[in-house]
Amino acid sequence: MNETYTTYYQSPVGLLKIIGAENYICEVSFHDKTTKVTGKKKHLPSLLIQCVEQLIQYFNGERRQFELPIHQPGTVFQQQVWSELLAIPFAKTISYLELARRTGDTKATRAVANANGKNNIAIIVPCHRVIGSNRELVGYGGGLWRKKWLLEHEAKVAYGVQTLF
Numbered sequence: 001m002n003e004t005y006t007t008y009y010q011s012p013v014g015l016l017k018i019i020g021a022e023n024y025i026c027e028v029s030f031h032d033k034t035t036k037v038t039g040k041k042k043h044l045p046s047l048l049i050q051c052v053e054q055l056i057q058y059f060n061g062e063r064r065q066f067e068l069p070i071h072q073p074g075t076v077f078q079q080q081v082w083s084e085l086l087a088i089p090f091a092k093t094i095s096y097l098e099l100a101r102r103t104g105d106t107k108a109t110r111a112v113a114n115a116n117g118k119n120n121i122a123i124i125v126p127c128h129r130v131i132g133s134n135r136e137l138v139g140y141g142g143g144l145w146r147k148k149w150l151l152e153h154e155a156k157v158a159y160g161v162q163t164l165f
Contacts, residue, residue, distance in 0.1 A: 005045055009052045012059050013146045016122075020048050024071040027120045030142040058123065061157040064090035066124045074118065077103070081115035088129045091158035093151065095133040117141060123150065
């Protein structure tokens with residue numbers, strides 16, 4: 001296993017914890033706890049710096065798609081769901097039912113939601129773009145206020161309007 005490194009980025013939706021190795025990003029998560037960096041600073045791979053830069057560009061409305069190698073372990077089904085998440089265009093949403101349909105089984109809505117919830121690479125693997133069939137905001141590990149903020153941010157960047165959820 002590759003050595004992993006951790007850095008933090010203070011985003012408009014709170015502190016993001018970013019973990020990666022020399023050649024992939026494996027986690028972007030919301031970190032609501034106060035973080036105190038102590039000890040000797042380790043070399044930070046350029047990929048983690050690129051990740052922070054791309055997140056800054058995203059939040060500044062200058063980036064709609066991330067160009068970073070990612071890796072997160074999971075089952076074949078979870079990998080399929082996460083791959084489908086990456087195919088959801090910027091500022092678009094789909095329902096959990098539609099996501100299940102894209103995986104080949106409309107009866108797998110709960111399994112899809114569960115796999116969606118196990119995504120460890122927030123924002124980059126855009127699980128925030130999945131909403132309820134009734135267009136309601138449901139289920140987001142970072143909190144529904146963050147999901148709403150991210151969707152409204154993308155709508156504003158793409159269309160000059162905010163969605164109303």
